[in-house]
Amino acid sequence: MPSITFVHPDGRAQRIDASNGESAMQAATRHDVGGILAECGGNAMCATCHVYVDEGWLARLPAMGDDEDALLDGAAAERRANSRLSCQIKLAADLDGLVLNLPDRQL
Amino acid sequence: MSATSRIDAATPERSAPAGVPRLDVDPFSTEFFEDPHRIHDVLREAGPVVWLEKWGVYGVARHAEVHAVLNDPLTFCSSRGVGLSDFAKEKPWRPQSIILEADPPAHTRTRAVLAQVLSPAAMKQVREHFTAMAAAKVDELLARRSFDAVADLAEAYPLSVFPDAMGLKQEGRENLLPYASLVFNAFGPPNQLRQEAIERSAPHQAYVAAQCQRENLAPGGFGACIHARADAGDITAEEAPLLVRSLLSAGLDTTVNGIGAAMYCLARFPDQLARLRSDPTLARNAFEEAIRFESPVQTFFRTTTREVELAGHRIGEGEKVLMFLGAANRDPRRWENPDRYDVTRRTSGHVGFGSGIHMCVGQLLARLEGEVMLAAIARKVASIEISGPVKRRYNNTLRGLESLPITISPA
Numbered sequence: 001m002p003s004i005t006f007v008h009p010d011g012r013a014q015r016i017d018a019s020n021g022e023s024a025m026q027a028a029t030r031h032d033v034g035g036i037l038a039e040c041g042g043n044a045m046c047a048t049c050h051v052y053v054d055e056g057w058l059a060r061l062p063a064m065g066d067d068e069d070a071l072l073d074g075a076a077a078e079r080r081a082n083s084r085l086s087c088q089i090k091l092a093a094d095l096d097g098l099v100l101n102l103p104d105r106q107l
Numbered sequence: 108m109s110a111t112s113r114i115d116a117a118t119p120e121r122s123a124p125a126g127v128p129r130l131d132v133d134p135f136s137t138e139f140f141e142d143p144h145r146i147h148d149v150l151r152e153a154g155p156v157v158w159l160e161k162w163g164v165y166g167v168a169r170h171a172e173v174h175a176v177l178n179d180p181l182t183f184c185s186s187r188g189v190g191l192s193d194f195a196k197e198k199p200w201r202p203q204s205i206i207l208e209a210d211p212p213a214h215t216r217t218r219a220v221l222a223q224v225l226s227p228a229a230m231k232q233v234r235e236h237f238t239a240m241a242a243a244k245v246d247e248l249l250a251r252r253s254f255d256a257v258a259d260l261a262e263a264y265p266l267s268v269f270p271d272a273m274g275l276k277q278e279g280r281e282n283l284l285p286y287a288s289l290v291f292n293a294f295g296p297p298n299q300l301r302q303e304a305i306e307r308s309a310p311h312q313a314y315v316a317a318q319c320q321r322e323n324l325a326p327g328g329f330g331a332c333i334h335a336r337a338d339a340g341d342i343t344a345e346e347a348p349l350l351v352r353s354l355l356s357a358g359l360d361t362t363v364n365g366i367g368a369a370m371y372c373l374a375r376f377p378d379q380l381a382r383l384r385s386d387p388t389l390a391r392n393a394f395e396e397a398i399r400f401e402s403p404v405q406t407f408f409r410t411t412t413r414e415v416e417l418a419g420h421r422i423g424e425g426e427k428v429l430m431f432l433g434a435a436n437r438d439p440r441r442w443e444n445p446d447r448y449d450v451t452r453r454t455s456g457h458v459g460f461g462s463g464i465h466m467c468v469g470q471l472l473a474r475l476e477g478e479v480m481l482a483a484i485a486r487k488v489a490s491i492e493i494s495g496p497v498k499r500r501y502n503n504t505l506r507g508l509e510s511l512p513i514t515i516s517p518a
């Protein structure tokens with residue numbers, strides 16, 4: 001069971017237990033992490049599950065698809081080199097300890 | 108009702124499969140439209156998969172099964188129609204949609220075009236104008252105090268922004284709502300609603316066909332953007348008008364019923380209006396929750412491409428499966444207090460916009476319209492009172508009201 005940490009814009013860290021196979025977005029909504037809206041329910045259509053992946057972890061994530069890439073251009077908060085959609089990050093044991101920073105807004 | 112009321116003479120006699128609960132319920136009857144929730148409960152509790160005797164189709168009404176069917180588009184296909192009619196057996200009433208009624212890989216290509224035309228980036232372009240128009244509409248209605256929340260707000264607001272955003276001509280716009288109502292009735296069975304809508308459809312179809320052509324779409328609008336993608340080679344020149352048609356079919360009456368649903372919720376649940384007024388940033392979620400609570404798009408069908416097992420029941424090839432989105436959105440297995448309208452609820456995961464590859468491509472536009480309208484109400488309106496008889500509108504797919512007389516007071 002990977003455990004992952006969301007860091008809020010004010011620096012507050014929220015550590016949650018995720019299940020193998022669920023997405024970081026699903027884990028966040030299940031644990032009611034404010035700051036992940038996920039309006040489209042994980043279908044890569046809304047860009048309201050935007051996160052900044054902590055240094056070091058980015059290269060260990062699966063590559064980004066074209067849908068995700070295009071959507072991130074429309075994300076409400078600034079797009080950065082480490083921007084990802086959390087619904088597209090599937091969790092497994094090798095992502096135990098993953099740290100995701102939340103943007104200041106999703107809309 | 109007997110099992111002999113069949114689709115048409117061409118349809119072979121269907122016998123109910125063993126072990127699947129058979130129900131004598133017509134989800135396309137006025138009795139159902141008047142009170143779907145009680146019957147949704149019956150459908151959900153009967154089992155994960157049911158057989159609807161009246162139309163000879165399978166039904167799923169629990170969230171888990173509706174979600175599963177939506178997310179297995181290779182087994183539960185759309186290309187044989189997402190209404191009762193099976194395009195493998197019956198000619199579609201209009202040329203088939205190249206997105207809604209398509210499967211991968213054809214769907215993937217057309218979907219990418221509309222997803223780009225209606226992307227988050229595209230929404231940023233229209234947001235300011237949509238916001239100003241919503242505020243102006245609420246000011247105008249506050250001056251009147253008493254009005255019909257369906258005609259004067261739920262219809263009037265989308266009509267004041269969507270046709271312009273599409274780039275439509277001024278003339279003929281009165282055809283838009285009748286055309287959409289026809290499209291959504293046509294997904295239903297050959298009942299009176301469907302037959303009458305199709306009989307009266309010729310002028311509306313002619314208007315829409317002409318309005319989908321490039322020369323009739325103003326530059327900069329969503330319609331022109333679709334045609335521009337034909338220049339880029341992403342779609343053919345013949346496909347472009349059909350994709351414009353998809354937006355004209357699905358982009359107006361849906362938001363009318365979505366905004367209508369939200370108004371009906373706020374009028375019935377004053378504590379939720381108060382909560383929204385205390386924090387207008389809840390507007391977007393208040394709209395989303397209204398979509399879950401009322402499910403303006405109630406149902407869609409799929410057709411099985413092979414024999415498949417669903418929740419322990421074997422379903423043969425070529426069977427129609429009816430998904431009750433509205434029932435899934437109130438399934439107590441998935442939602443806490445499902446029958447409560449709660450503007451602070453975490454709504455993510457509802458299927459009011461569908462799920463999977465066909466999930467509403469216009470959802471961002473719908474949310475934008477709903478959000479800015481409810482935000483204007485949250486800031487400007489103190490109370491909403493129902494001040495006359497509430498009348499329901501009957502449609503085979505869309506759930507909404509014909510009339511909602513209300514009186515509002517300024518904040």
Ligand code: HEM
Nearest residue numbers: 206207353357358361362365404460461465467468469473
């Ligand atoms: C509250 C408003 C709306 C609701 C409740 C709604 C609901 C839905 C649902 C349930 C589907 C899934 C159909 C399926 O799985 O077979 C869908 C698809 C679709 N919607 Fe919406 N919709 C809304 C607004 C809009 C708007 C504003 C547009 C266009 C501007 C639009 C265009 C479409 C299109 C083109 C599809 C087909 C997508 C595909 O097959 O890939 N809808 N909608």
Ligand code: FES
Nearest residue numbers: 038040042047087
């Ligand atoms: S939840 Fe909508 S894009 Fe991730």
